[in-house]
Amino acid sequence: MTSHHDMAQAIVSAHQATLGLTPQVRTAPAFSSEAPVYRAAKQACLDLGFIEIDAECLAHAWQAMTLRTGHFSPADWPADPQDFGMRAWPRPDAFASCPKQLGLYAVLPDAAWVVRMARAGVPTVQLRFKSGDAQAVEREVRAAVEAVKGTDARLFINDHWQAAIAAGAYGVHLGQEDLGAADLSAIRAAGLRLGLSSHGYAEMLRADRLSPSYIAMGAVFPTTLKQMATAPQGTGRLAAYARLMRDYPLVAIGGIDGGKLPEVLASGVGSIAVVRALVAAAQPEAAVAKLKAEMQAWMATQEAIQMS
Structure with missing residues (x-):
């Protein structure tokens, strides 16, 4: 079974060139779940230079994406609103709209x-x-x-x-x-x-x-x-x-x-x-x-x- 450390490294390797920044401070990650994909994504996002609160959001979204698609792919990057818990549109409480191209x-x-x-x-x-x-x-x-x-x-x-x-x-x-x-x-x-x-x-x-x-x-x-x-x-x-x-x-x-x-x-x-x-x-x-x-x-x- 692939370890979460190997999974994390695969994510970093796939996205370092486009998304990576130098981490301001390297610290041991604080995990809020034992799920391997979550832990791998949290470690990877911290290594890519995302701040703690953003790495946490991404890690949960990556776990949700993996459960939804049925497989883990380090080359993918979470981009589906439902994986981040976002509500569908239209929304009755939305503010007045403005042009998509401002x-x-x-x-x-x-x-x-x-x-x-x-x-x-x-x-x-x-x-x-x-x-x-x-x-x-x-x-x-x-x-x-x-x-x-x-x-x-x-x-x-x-x-x-x-x-x-x-x-x-x-x-x-x-x-x-x-x-x-x-x-x-x-x-x-x-x-x-x-x-x-x-x-x-x-x-x-x-x-x-x-x-x-x-x-x-x-x-x-x-x-x-x-x-x-x-x-x-x-x-x-x-x-x-x-x-x-x-x-x-x-x-x-x-x-x-x-x-x-x-x-x-x-x-x-x-x-x-x-x-x-x-x-x-x-x-x-x-x-x-x-x-x-x-x-x-x-x-x-x-x-x-x-x-x-």
Whole structure:
């Protein structure tokens, strides 16, 4: 009988090139089951550099996949929602929907940037305004909502859900750390879309339980804009995440610029979020045009390939 150590090594060998990262800390795994496949997958995922909570999610999913299919295959990677305990769609408690392809997604520091990028043709914009002054927040959110009127831009408000409801924004974006403080029922009842950040399997599953409008995944590449709890995930993991979360509109974020667009889009996401690629550009409007053209060219190429 193959030992769980041999099974773990087979998993690592099959996926190291696409999914492996250097483990931050090597520790003896803590197992919550005696099932050999679970134990093998838990060890393998830790060796591949997944953090503990994500390795645990994956190990249980691998066990479920093996029971469902009737065989263990180290070359497979769990990507079926039912193996992760996710509910089927449609869901009566889901937030309002948004397009599967959100396109270029600009994360912007204030309303002035929102109006500038909306007028430049960015299809999805997010106001990420940082201030402890409630009145300043309300003014900025109202100004951003007014800024996108007359354009085709969809506006999400980062964090400030109450101001977003009051101003009639298109949607709200929340980080995992903000979920406990937000009234999700009020956001849903107001008809606003909800986007949620995620940085790995455990956070994706937590987001999925809330049935948001979209899920953002990252950081894909190194970024200096925000201190991340997890290492940059890379496009191999992004593709694995996208396969599991295929029922959602998906947004890739973190260190993405024009040169990286093709490999990010190839992962299966329908939107790419950018920050510095626009706000730090010498000519932001020209940068918008270039990024949109690159995205459209990539999609046209894929359509041509599918039709050939």
